[in-house]
Amino acid sequence: MFLFDDIPIDFALQPGLGSPVWRGRSNDADDLKDFAASVHLAGGRLSALWGSDCRDIGQGFRLDVVFGLNEGHAWLRIDLPEEAPVYPDISSIFPAANRMQRAARDLTGIRQAGGDQRPWLRHGGWPADWYPLRHDASVPPESENAPTDYPFVVVAGDGVHEIPVGPIHAGIIEPGHFRFSVVGERILRLEERLGYQHKGIEQRARGADLATGALLVGRVSGDSTVAFAWAYAAALEAACGIEPSPRALVLRALLLERERVANHLGDLGALGNDAALAFGLAQFMRLKEDWLRLNAALFGHRYLMDRIVPGGVACDLDAAAAAALLVQCDAIEREVRELRAIYDEHSGLQDRFVTTGAIDAALARELSLTGFAARAAGLILDGRAHRHGYTPPPPYASLGVRPATREEGDVAARAAVRFDEIFESLRLLRRLVTELPTGELRRELAPVPNAEGLGVIEGWRGEVIVGVRLDATGRIARLHPHDPSWQGWPALEHAVMKDIVPDFPLINKSFNLSYSGQDI
Amino acid sequence: MLALLKRIAKTGIVSEPAPEAGEAKREIDRLHDEILAILGRALTIREVDAGSCNACELEIHALNNPYYNLEGRGIKFVASPRHADMLLVTGPVTKNMENALKIAYECTPDPKLVVAVGDCGCGCGEVGRLFGPNYATVGPIEAVIPVDVKVPGCPPTPTALLQGILAAVRRR
Ligand code: SF4
Numbered sequence: 001m002f003l004f005d006d007i008p009i010d011f012a013l014q015p016g017l018g019s020p021v022w023r024g025r026s027n028d029a030d031d032l033k034d035f036a037a038s039v040h041l042a043g044g045r046l047s048a049l050w051g052s053d054c055r056d057i058g059q060g061f062r063l064d065v066v067f068g069l070n071e072g073h074a075w076l077r078i079d080l081p082e083e084a085p086v087y088p089d090i091s092s093i094f095p096a097a098n099r100m101q102r103a104a105r106d107l108t109g110i111r112q113a114g115g116d117q118r119p120w121l122r123h124g125g126w127p128a129d130w131y132p133l134r135h136d137a138s139v140p141p142e143s144e145n146a147p148t149d150y151p152f153v154v155v156a157g158d159g160v161h162e163i164p165v166g167p168i169h170a171g172i173i174e175p176g177h178f179r180f181s182v183v184g185e186r187i188l189r190l191e192e193r194l195g196y197q198h199k200g201i202e203q204r205a206r207g208a209d210l211a212t213g214a215l216l217v218g219r220v221s222g223d224s225t226v227a228f229a230w231a232y233a234a235a236l237e238a239a240c241g242i243e244p245s246p247r248a249l250v251l252r253a254l255l256l257e258r259e260r261v262a263n264h265l266g267d268l269g270a271l272g273n274d275a276a277l278a279f280g281l282a283q284f285m286r287l288k289e290d291w292l293r294l295n296a297a298l299f300g301h302r303y304l305m306d307r308i309v310p311g312g313v314a315c316d317l318d319a320a321a322a323a324a325l326l327v328q329c330d331a332i333e334r335e336v337r338e339l340r341a342i343y344d345e346h347s348g349l350q351d352r353f354v355t356t357g358a359i360d361a362a363l364a365r366e367l368s369l370t371g372f373a374a375r376a377a378g379l380i381l382d383g384r385a386h387r388h389g390y391t392p393p394p395p396y397a398s399l400g401v402r403p404a405t406r407e408e409g410d411v412a413a414r415a416a417v418r419f420d421e422i423f424e425s426l427r428l429l430r431r432l433v434t435e436l437p438t439g440e441l442r443r444e445l446a447p448v449p450n451a452e453g454l455g456v457i458e459g460w461r462g463e464v465i466v467g468v469r470l471d472a473t474g475r476i477a478r479l480h481p482h483d484p485s486w487q488g489w490p491a492l493e494h495a496v497m498k499d500i501v502p503d504f505p506l507i508n509k510s511f512n513l514s515y516s517g518q519d520i
Numbered sequence: 521m522l523a524l525l526k527r528i529a530k531t532g533i534v535s536e537p538a539p540e541a542g543e544a545k546r547e548i549d550r551l552h553d554e555i556l557a558i559l560g561r562a563l564t565i566r567e568v569d570a571g572s573c574n575a576c577e578l579e580i581h582a583l584n585n586p587y588y589n590l591e592g593r594g595i596k597f598v599a600s601p602r603h604a605d606m607l608l609v610t611g612p613v614t615k616n617m618e619n620a621l622k623i624a625y626e627c628t629p630d631p632k633l634v635v636a637v638g639d640c641g642c643g644c645g646e647v648g649r650l651f652g653p654n655y656a657t658v659g660p661i662e663a664v665i666p667v668d669v670k671v672p673g674c675p676p677t678p679t680a681l682l683q684g685i686l687a688a689v690r691r692r
Contacts, residue, residue, distance in 0.1 A: 031658070132655045140655035145615050169618050171598035172567045172580050175617055196616045198556025199571050200656030215650060224574025251526065285585035292582070303575050305674065427629065516573045518612075 003074055004038040007031065007437030016238035019251070019393045019456040020072030021045075027079040029063055029087040031063065035076060036090045039067045045368035046072060046094035047456075048465045048482035051085075051104035056135045057472075060087035064467060064480070066454065068157040068370070070388040071389045075454050075467075080110060081140050089115030096487045097366040099194075107202065115483040121290060121519065124148040132203045146400050149516055155189050163501065174515035175394065178504075186498040190493045197519035201221045205479035210236060210310055210447060213476045218305050220481045222515030224257040225250075227459030228481055229308035231466035234393075234455030239468060240448045247439035248312035249395045254432045255304050255313075257425040260460035261332070264418040267512050272343065274506040275341040289330060289430035294328055295310055312442030315422045322433045331427045340419050353412035353418075360409055367494070368487045371462020373511055377409030377418040383458030399428055411510040422458075445475030461485065461514065483517030538617065562594040563689060566604035567627065570664075571622045571657060576638040580608065588678045594672035595685065599629040600610040606680075609665075612640045613658045614649040625665040633688045635669045636661035637681065642670040 003022060010033060011022035026032075036046070048066040055061070061080040066073055089112040100476040101112040102120035109131040119128070124147045126132065126140055160183055167175035175192040205216050205311075217232040218225045230252050237244060244252075256266050261473035265288040272280020292302040299307055299315045307315045317325070343349055359369075361378035374381050382403035384396040391397055406413035434445060452469040462484025471477035488511055496507050563612055569577055581591040584597075598604050602623045625634070639647040643660030654657040661667050667692055671684035 107541040122617075123616045125618075140640055145618055156673070167617065168624060172569075172597055174569050174572070174574055174575055174577065175620065196620075197569075197571055197614060198616055199612055199614050199651060200654045203654060203656070204650060215646065219573040219575075219647065219651075219674075222578060225573075232568060266578070282586050285582070286587065289582060289585045289587050294607070301676070303578065303675070305575070390536050514574065516571075 002420060004035070004042075005071070007035050007038055008078070009035065013218055014238050014454065015241060016453075017243050018234040020239055020390070021075050021454045021493060022072065023075045023077070023454075023455065025077040026077070029078055029080060029455060032063070032078050033088040033093070034091060035074075036065075036067070036093045039074070039086050041227050043365065044069045044071065045365070045370070045487075046090070046096045046500065047368070047370075047463060048467070048480070048486070049100040049104060050467065050480040050482075051096060051108035051110035051133070052469070052478045053131075053134045054426055055082055060141045061108065063087055063104070063110060065090075066467070068368070068463065073454070073456055073465075074222045085110040086113050087111075088113055091115045094368055094457070095366065095490060098276050098490075107131060109134065109197065109208060111441055113147070113511050118151060119148075119192065120197045123150075123195060132200060133206075143470075150193055152179045152191050152193070152332060153189070155420065156289075157183070157188075159183050160188060165343060174504055180501060181505075182501060185502065187496050187499055187501060187504070190394060190496050190504075192493060194515060196517040199520070201481070202479060205476050208473075208476045210445070210476070213479055214309055215306065215375075215470070216406060217479065219518055220468060221483055221514040223263055223487075224259070224301060224459045224461060224464060224483065224514065224517060225303055226255045227457045227464040229306070230256060230458040230467065231455035231464045232479075232481070233308055233310045234457065235453040235466045235468040236455075237452030237453070238455065239451035239470065240425050240445055242311060242443055242445050244312045244443060245439040245441070246395070246437040248441055248443075250432050251313045251315065251317065251441070252308050253309055253395050253399075254317070254429060255299070255315075256457070256459070257429050257432070258291070261422055261425045262288055262295075263460045263512070264422050265291060265336075267509060268339075268343075268418055270509050270512075271353075271411070271498050271506065272349065275349045277349050278344060280339070280343065280349075286456060287335055290328070291332065294324065294487075297477070298324065302489060309442060311445035312440070314442070316441055317433070320434070325433050328330065329429050331516055333382060333423065333426050336419070343419075350412065352503070353415060354410060355408075355413045356503050357510060358408060358410040359491055361407070364491065365411065367491045369462075369491045371459070371484050372404070372417045372421060373414060373464070373488060373491060375403055375405045376413035378405060378407040383456060383463060395432070399431060401428065405416055409504055411461070415508040449474050459484065459510070462488065481517075481520060483514050485513040485514060485515075485518040488513040489518065525538060529607055529677055542588045551573070552686065562596055563606060563685075564596050564598045564604050565606045565608050565685070566598055566601045566624065568601075568610070568621055569607045569623050570609055570611040570617040570641075572610035572640060576641070577609040579678055579681060580604055580637070581677045582611075582678045583681055588682060590682070592624075602629065604628050604632070606633040606635060606685070607665075608635050608637055610637045610641050611657075611661050612643075613661060613664045615658060618658050621664055623662075633668045633691075634661070635671060635682070635684050635688050636667045637671050638676060639672050639674045642672045644670070644672050645674065646673045648672075
């Protein structure tokens with residue numbers, strides 16, 4: 001089928017139970033630009049972009065681009081010639097493409113024609129003409145690890161100066177570099193330079209078996225390990241034509257909602273702390289610790305790593321565990337409601353939250369933002385919820401998830417959405433526990449040679465996407481995990497404009513973006 | 521405000537011995553006394569994430585929750601390595617963080633302690649092997665700076681971290 005009447009690329013629906021994905025293929029790179037323009041016109045977004053070297057199987061280079069549409073996702077494959085793996089720059093249509101294109105170039109040598117040509121992941125640790133994801137580049141060349149000069153965009157004007165921060169930040173936090181251009185305390189511009197956490201996960205996955213791939217994908221971003229593990233499993237299940245049991249799917253949703261609640265609890269505490277309410281930090285940290293301890297007691301891991309596996313789950317829930325879970329949901333709900341009343345009434349806190357770090361719906365859409373930050377800016381976008389033309393994957397289809405939204409797009413709105421999402425997740429958890437179907441936990445997943453699949457999961461931060469392609473022996477030929485932080489970081493750059501430097505930590509925390517998740 | 525005070529009164533003090541009460545708790549208290557005896561003052565830690573997935577950091581954060589109450593033990597995280605007695609480092613050390621980690625180490629005044637955190641940082645277990653050296657990483661922390669104590673785990677629990685920190689101090 002054609003997704004847009006004027007673009008003759010044939011798309012077919014990916015089989016399986018997951019979120020709807022249509023796959024299409026073209027060998028005309030110009031189609032990419034036309035297609036992107038149509039998606040943009042339809043109000044869609046850029047969801048992910050990565051490159052691959054397929055010369056070893058006689059298919060030249062390949063660019064994978066995933067677009068988010070109202071009805072689901074369009075996964076477009078562009079085949080690029082071996083001699084000139086170049087494609088049109090789409091960052092003028094979707095600004096979120098900028099860093100993804102640069103990362104694809106650093107890793108594979110596939111290049112966008114025009115646009116920003118600065119490196120992104122490569123800081124000087126390996127040579128500019130050596131591409132780690134090329135199949136003939138297994139041995140890294142000896143090179144001195146000398147940091148390169150990075151041409152930040154310079155803001156000129158009366159009294160403008162720069163404040164460089166990082167890569168090591170002041171707190172217990174991942175590394176990255178922020179370059180503020182300010183007048184006095186007022187932020188005119190923020191430019192981020194990331195990539196410090198780049199550990200070559202995609203290269204490590206090449207040639208690995210499926211279990212090793214699961215271990216790796218569960219460690220892309222520690223706070224989203226459930227979402228990544230599920231997206232990876234969903235991608236493989238679509239590729240290899242198996243469907244997990246209803247029991248496994250309910251258990252997966254249970255784990256995903258527990259991950260969502262844990263992160264919102266931690267961040268709401270940290271937000272209070274950044275606005276000088278240390279009380280909030282202590283209270284929410286206590287609740288989060290209780291939550292993590294029950295994770296460990298019921299599922300064997302505080303952050304639920306390695307509990308979702310291709311074909312199903314690696315944990316179960318008996319009657320006693322279900323009862324403990326319900327008791328905790330009630331206790332947490334009671335306490336969070338009390339804390340919310342305190343947050344809402346605390347004028348010092350609200351004074352810092354309201355209007356700070358605001359982005360509006362138009363900007364959020366322009367930047368392809370997803371997740372709670374997009375919902376806080378008025379976009380009704382939640383992969384777990386029904387919307388016109390879109391049916392969420394099981395078990396969410398039958399749960400009637402109500403997406404939490406606000407319109408202000410400021411720190412206060414992001415905090416409010418997080419509160420609402422905790423309550424909604426608690427409601428879902430109760431239903432999932434009481435309606436847990438019987439059945440097997442895990443079905444055998446036999447790798448199908450050369451198969452490929454895409455998994456999309458609504459993680460706590462936003463849309464988590466994993467693309468997988470297997471080789472002729474059923475091992476991993478290409479694994480690409482995509483964290484929603486790719487879209488979140490540019491939004492943060494906009495959100496801080498016109499605010500003052502001391503508000504930055506608060507605004508930053510209200511998004512709480514992943515470094516490792518995007519640096520991979 | 522009233523609600524806030526009520527909440528504080530109702531919660532009371534929740535800090536407790538680390539989960540493995542009994543022996544472990546006595547050991548931790550003993551080590552705690554030892555820290556103060558050895559250092560004669562509070563211990564300050566600079567945390568450096570040199571390439572982790574951030575789950576190790578989540579557990580380091582948990583050390584400051586009221587249950588583990590690290591600050592209550594006189595152990596504080598500081599913003600600068602120049603103010604630190606100890607570096608608590610997670611990784612695998614990425615190529616892009618190798619130089620920053622070396623600089624942080626050099627900036628930490630002697631005598632200094634280094635604790636490597638997590639299977640990645642210690643280079644042990646299946647995860648340590650998975651994240652061994654490649655084009656983008658140098659490998660475990662000890663491949664870049666000298667390490668005094670290793671705290672394995674993926675991620676290590678707050679209790680394990682606490683024991684590792686205190687064990688490092690005792691080595692001095
Ligand atoms: S040890 Fe585990 S939790 Fe810690 S950084 Fe490595 S993968 Fe993440």
